[in-house]
Amino acid sequence: MASEDIVVGLEIGTSKVCAVVGETRRDGTVKILGVGQAPSRGVRKGEIVDFDTAGKCVREALADAEEKSDVMIRSVFLAVTGGHTESFNNRGSVNIPEDREEICEDDFEDVQAAAREVSIPPANMFLHSILQHYYVDGQDGVLNPVGMMGRKLEADFHIVHGVGTRIKNSVRCVKELDIEVEDVVFAPLAAAQVVLDLNQKNLGALVIDIGGGTTGYVVYVDGAIKQSGCLAVGGDHVTNDISLGLRIPMARAERLKVEEGSVILGQSVPGEVLVLKDETGFAGREIEREMLNTIIHCRIREAFELLKRQTDEANYLPFLGAGVLLTGGCSMLQGIDQLAEEVFGLPVHLTHAHTVSGVTSAFENPQFSTAIGLIKYAQAMQGDKPRGWFSRIRRKLPFFGVW
């Protein structure tokens, strides 16, 4: 197996660091060879706050992945996220020079550069500019304008940017371990690659990736990314709320959330109590189930409402034919799909990476969606196996045809 077909996706998450080793095949499929993970420390709300500790966790996760997949890891695709990331749509346009009428590949780069000529805050750097649609001489719906005649090429791009230093911090954290970072990818975009198939992208879908520290979302309409973003609220917040509300330690609150928590109100018998098992010599505490659920409900509902408002502002909700797809570790909360349905008024599905094969236990877990998505992303990026003109374009303009 040629080594360039082996790709590693690394996500330094708030609750865990996870590295997925995958094999990208010529027929466009992906096979997962192994998943390494380590509990994460030194990461808050998707951003590294303790460099050394986070570095150790990354090393642990990579070592675990090497062992399980029997692959030596030299380079990774890294997912980044955090409340600092922002996105917007912009149109770039270039005029085709007088001396030729045909649109050629070089024009793509020009049009992409033109789309990036917008002011973002000086501290920010571009993460992605993803193609949405082409227009040739103002004509809509052109899928591939190479070779077409035209005077003016325009393209809509979805542009994601974030604070440069914070993105570089994540990169440095990996580079210090002598591992190359091939590319950084905005985490929700990666997750969307594996939870959505082409059909769902065309129908329109909202992918919500609720992780430990952040909630990322991506809106697909007509096969193109229209909106993406990140809300720095996640499962950690739920745990924190429980810990503060019930006055129990964080670790206990986390277990309570995972084992007993639900977002559905009014389902427990009034007065039903949970007795915390005595583990540390601390007398068993009684906790009312309804209160636990209320705390979780409030937090998750608020997060959904904030997301709904953002997608509502751009008025994409009516175009989401495939509905809402929930993934990420926090999507395992009981009843979360019902709550999402209630808030968004759309069909909601709990999903995980389903467009890959290999280690089943890995891709059936919504926690790994982002890391597996990185492999899918990498596959799209590679394009090192010439397959006619189409992949040549892909090499020039990596995002083409994938997004």
Next chain:
Amino acid sequence: MIELPRNQLPPQADLRIKILGLGGAGANALDRIQLDGANSDELVAINTDTQALTGSVAPHKVQLGAGLTRGLGAGGDPELGYRAAEESADEIRAAIGHANVVFMCVGLGGGTGSGAAPLVASCARDQEALVVVFATMPFSFEGKRRMSQAEESLATLQQSADVVICFENDRMAESVSPRAPIQEAFSVSDQTISQSVRAISSLLRRRGLLHVGFDEIVTALRQQNPRCLFGYGEAEGDHSAHQALERALKSPLMDRGRMLADVQNVLIQVAGGPQLTLNEVQILMEEFNRHISDTTRVLFGAAIDPQLGNRLAVTILSSLDADGAVHSPVVRGAVSHPAPARHIPAERPAVEEPLRVPDSMDFPPQDLLEEALPAETFSDAELPVPQPERPIVSRPVGAPVRPAPRPTAAEVVAAKRETRQEQMQFEPVTRGRFEKSEPTIVDGQDLDVPTFLRRNVRPK
């Protein structure tokens, strides 16, 4: 603290208001007030510049220093503005006439505004009127010189006026979208001033179920170096209580209610038509209480104003210390001394506490006029006519300040107690493990604080 309703309502009919617009910015504000439908008899434009005066819509116009500036402006020189006002002091007094409440709109930083404002304010006080000054501070890009002129003038004004509400142009411009045309940015301050003039005059005019008097306004705004928080909102329909409060909090000087958490005194008046229900007031106040801390004293007023019809209006008024640090309320003008701050400890001796507390219990019916008149006679004797040779910029020593409204001492005591209570707070708003991380603020809410705490969902 909610004041007991006072049934013996004083007649409000003889509230005679004059609205003075001083200088260029004042004239603009006056135009706006006129447009917003004020009684035009009340408006008086005062300026050194005849050309600007002619352009004003106010029916009464007073030209300052006709001999001195010969109809030109004061040229950005406060000294000249001051001398011009001095020359025309009689005309100013005549224009104020028998008004007992004078609102003065002035843009500080220039010549006429900064120079003449303190003098006009003390002229009005000579006429036994209560003086409320709406001052705008210049944009910081106008230069440090103008800013320091404005600050000096503001300091003097605070001594010579009863209430100074200070608007910072910089902050008001923040609320304007960066793409908005420049006129819009400038008109925001005029709009805000007009709105607050209207709001305060209706505060005083409205028949209160729970009356808000001048003394409450003074309490709410009392701060050494005030940065004013002012919000006004009106709404009608099913959710009028919620919407009116939301609009009030969205006012440019309100910071969406974020600053409210730090204030010590806040005045809120809810006014509605005859159909105003207790339920609406309750909903509104419950929501409002979430924005303030437990130790904030709420001066609450409710009023019926038939003019409002089925609309509901909320006025919020408070002040913060501009330096950010919230000082304990200084009893402004309680005793005449040059540096009030240094005397604060003496101001509230512990021995006095038990004696003064009962005062607040049988809080007398407040008629602001009755309150003001005896006070006025007392302070008149001390009120020096500003000396011509004294440079305007200096703070008047032995400042002529009237005795504070009666409840002040008791209020200070109360405020002090509340501070003590703060330390015993059982459930401080906390962010738990996110305590030290960068807060995630969306719409003024810190998302790291548990949602159920922010939304006041408290299951047992």
